[in-house]
Amino acid sequence: MLLRKLARDSVIYGGGDFLLKLLAFFTFPLLASALSAEGFGVMELGLTIATLGAVFVRCGLNNAVQRYYWDAGVSEVERPVLVSTGFWLTFGIGVVCGVCSFFTVPLIFKASSGGAEQLAPMGVLAIAALLPLLQWSQYLQDVLRLHFAPWKFLAYTFSSRALGALVALFLVLYFGAGVEGVLLAQASVLLLALPLGIWFVKKDFVVKVDRPLAGRLLAFGAPFIFTEVAYWLLASIDRWVLAAMAGVSEVGIYSVAFRFSTLAVFVATAFGMAWSPYAVKIRADHPQSYKHVYAEVLLILLVVMLCVAGFIALFAGEFIGQIMSPDYAAAAIPLTVLCFTAVLQASQQVTAIGISLANRTKIFAGLVWVAAILNLVLNFWLIPQAGAAGAAIATLISYVFLSGAFLFFTQRLYPLPISWARLLWLCFLGAVILFSSIHWSSQEFDLSTSAVKLCIALVCLVFALLSLNFKIFRSL
Incomplete structure (x- = not known):
């Protein structure tokens, strides 16, 4: 029954989201106490930049793929081209935005009350990497929802998001890593988990970009x-x-x-x-x-x-x-x-x-x-x-x-x-x-x-x- 399946998937997604929020709730005070108030503020500003930048990397392509994936005019054979075109577009936009952010993030910190000197070059690099990686990860999660695969969705979410938070906390508490360590840990885990996400959606993953379809997706998503x-x-x-x-x-x-x-x-x-x-x-x-x-x-x-x-x-x-x-x-x-x-x-x-x-x-x-x-x-x-x-x-x-x-x-x-x-x-x-x-x-x-x-x-x-x-x- 549709309602039973919808309720089941809502509970699974909701349960996973709840556990992620619970993890964030318990790791937040530990990170805040291990880092200085100034350092924690720098980290939050960096994550805010990465999250807001993801809006431009995303470019509405997630919404566009979800709109057309189960459309009557898209056959089962065409779905891999649809998903892959959206992914490679997101990948290309992400690379461009990541490179641009590497040069603009220091300027943003200079304009803020902090200062560029508070974030080392490795921290700037981590933010530049996080910006596209967060969106590539989100794109694969959205495709898994189109596959009606909530358990794979949860497995990939925890391996990319939750594991990143735990590794960052471990580095801070046991090795004294600073803000740069936290940001690099999250970016590294997202990068390492990316092949897992691609493997989960492998039936819809091909190395192909359909140019007319790319224009259609961008027109819908922009x-x-x-x-x-x-x-x-x-x-x-x-x-x-x-x-x-x-x-x-x-x-x-x-x-x-x-x-x-x-x-x-x-x-x-x-x-x-x-x-x-x-x-x-x-x-x-x-x-x-x-x-x-x-x-x-x-x-x-x-x-x-x-x-x-x-x-x-x-x-x-x-x-x-x-x-x-x-x-x-x-x-x-x-x-x-x-x-x-x-x-x-x-x-x-x-x-x-x-x-x-x-x-x-x-x-x-x-x-x-x-x-x-x-x-x-x-x-x-x-x-x-x-x-x-x-x-x-x-x-x-x-x-x-x-x-x-x-x-x-x-x-x-x-x-x-x-x-x-x-x-x-x-x-x-x-x-x-x-x-x-x-x-x-x-x-x-x-x-x-x-x-x-x-x-x-x-x-x-x-x-x-x-x-x-x-x-x-x-x-x-």
């Missing part, structure tokens, strides 16, 4: 550069405005709320990794019914996300009160609001699908930039009135706009047979949970208040489940 930069602005602008208008303490409160809300984002990410290859394959295998499947998956996804985000939101105050110091009590309301932002983020896995299928990726870039500008304007308006809560509300409104705009264009380009009555009903139930979470927000666990919130949650869950229809999946 707009994603502007989209990803806009998403970066959308995700970070609130902290800068908070710092400027409300002070660093409000940034701390908002950051705590954001960290807790990632529990809901984690579920959305796991689903997204599992769903994207299925979405294109369903369209190729079931051309008569795939739109009905998309419409029902949207509703099911909303129910699942409302369960996860709704539970966190209802008990946000209690979570903050028990885990954090009283200084962070004000993070409860921002956390409640940001949980529902995660629901909207998850819905974009389906609401934006028509834009992707229609190859209108420029629409993504335009809409995300509008959302980023809207978020900036709302932050300037709401933060003086409500601080961190105002920033959270601005983010929620921006995502309401973005998800709604995605759905609008999907309905224009690839209209889905959505049951608007059921969709609005789920939105109403979500609003009930949101306002209940704010109204009964409490820093202490109170039995009567908790019972009321649980009753509201259960009633909403029953009404939400009654709105779902699983019949369409039985025929797949």
Whole structure:
């Protein structure tokens, strides 16, 4: 059954992502204590440069290959050419960006508050290598998802990412390696693991580049550069405005709320990794019914996300009160609001699908930039009135706009047979949970208040489940 496979893959991807985050959580304080604060800052700046540079190396080619891999117009014989063309394009762009970064990274450090002398030439070389290696690794991981091979995906992810973190930690703790040692260890492990990733995808790997296909992939993928930069602005602008208008303490409160809300984002990410290859394959295998499947998956996804985000939101105050110091009590309301932002983020896995299928990726870039500008304007308006809560509300409104705009264009380009009555009903139930979470927000666990919130949650869950229809999946 499709839903069972989708749920299984989501659990596998989500479990792997969780373990990677857990590893990062435990290695972070050890690295931070072994390195000086100055050295740790240099390392973080280097990794940030490598991560941001990967956006340009990626050039949306991952998205393009995922879009066409299971397309009805691409035969099984053509898929290796498709994957290999995308890989070699990424490889070439990565080499060029890596060489350029070797010369520009020292300039970036000079412009920063640190200084070029804080990073030795070997550290600069490591960053220049990390920049393409991170993306080559990600490209192979995305191909493994297209193969519906979650266990191979996990094996390659741990051998390239987790092992790199552990080797870096070992070198720092036992050999006193500095920032350069950490960066070189991660780059070396990624390089050594690259043949394993290629071997895992060997059925789709050939030494060939199809020039017309390369142009097609670049035309589809290039707009994603502007989209990803806009998403970066959308995700970070609130902290800068908070710092400027409300002070660093409000940034701390908002950051705590954001960290807790990632529990809901984690579920959305796991689903997204599992769903994207299925979405294109369903369209190729079931051309008569795939739109009905998309419409029902949207509703099911909303129910699942409302369960996860709704539970966190209802008990946000209690979570903050028990885990954090009283200084962070004000993070409860921002956390409640940001949980529902995660629901909207998850819905974009389906609401934006028509834009992707229609190859209108420029629409993504335009809409995300509008959302980023809207978020900036709302932050300037709401933060003086409500601080961190105002920033959270601005983010929620921006995502309401973005998800709604995605759905609008999907309905224009690839209209889905959505049951608007059921969709609005789920939105109403979500609003009930949101306002209940704010109204009964409490820093202490109170039995009567908790019972009321649980009753509201259960009633909403029953009404939400009654709105779902699983019949369409039985025929797949």
